[in-house]
Amino acid sequence: MASNTQDFAIMRRILHWRHSCSMGEDTAFIVNDLQNQIGFENGFSSKFKGCKTTTTIGDKTYVIGGGNDESTLSVEVRIFYQATGNWVTPIVLGSKPNACKGFSAISLNDDRILIVKKGRTPDDCILFLEVDTWFVREQKKTRGTEVVAWSKGVMGDAEKPVVISGPSGVGKGTLISMLMKEFPYMFGFSVSHTTRAPRGMEKDGVHYHFTEQSIMDKEIKDGKFVEYASVHGNLYGTSIEAVEVVTDAGKRCILDIDVQGARSVRASSLEAILIFICPPSMKELETRLRSRGTETEEQILKRLRNAEVEMEQGKIIRHF
């Protein structure tokens, strides 16, 4: 956690962090180690046959590849239930991987399968097939069927996204504006979707994508969001596209999201750095919220009540 007076200095320090979070480094290590020391095709727990891999997690075997062209990675995924002997073709979400000549697969944490393409370069993204992450479990519940999702991790020189979280009015938006102003070529803001009404100066597509509940519900169901949460009575969410727009521009993505959203990001394959901003005191938080003058009295009181809970959640060190 960071106090508000330290935040900007901390964010400046982030600029000098490279490969500092454990997950990306571990994954890069695994890939390098297996490729360099054990050998590409036979070092993994999966069985490799032509361009088809089989990876068993619990009582399910995930068969990846094996499309029409046996020499390239095809995006086909099938699941074999060992208990019943049945085959299922799951709904496959996320950006499909490009074809490549050869690949291997290994189970990570029993919730995703790491795909290692033959001939990858150090700056290539890591490719995962998520099979039991929070996102996939939510999708399975919503759709009532098997779901898997392709997602990208980072390794090499890729930059991890930064999540800025904290109670409403603490100054997250102010800090992010300062950061973007000082380092415009380095950071890009992930423009969230929300069902709340725009404030006076807010522009659609810049501050938020302002949308309607029914449209957003459908897009969530279609798997278009990395995370979403009901916050202070409105729905907010980060679309996969919002993050990709920033990373495709070669910038480090900054997300301004609430604590529930931060928790979802922590559980996802988005290998983000999570920062929680604390107010100097609850009284100062109230002063800032009131001084902004954008909420009604009722909304201010609701945000302050929620702030008490968020401050407690922010203390959970494994999230931030």
Ligand SMILES: Nc1ncnc2c1ncn2[C@@H]1O[C@H](COP(=O)(O)OP(=O)(O)OP(=O)(O)O)[C@@H](O)[C@H]1O
């Ligand atoms: N360090 C600070 N000291 C005093 N006032 C501040 C500070 N940082 C921000 N403020 C003021 O506090 C108010 C709330 O800031 P801001 O809108 O950035 O908060 P926020 O955390 O993004 O809120 P929300 O989550 O509701 O979007 C603004 O009026 C801003 O000018």
Ligand SMILES: Nc1nc2c(ncn2[C@@H]2O[C@H](COP(=O)(O)O)[C@@H](O)[C@H]2O)c(=O)[nH]1
């Ligand atoms: N889980 C998410 N929370 C989000 C997202 N975008 C913004 N937020 C959070 O909502 C509250 C309120 O924001 P406001 O603009 O209405 O004051 C604040 O805590 C934001 O961090 C999102 O995409 N997902």
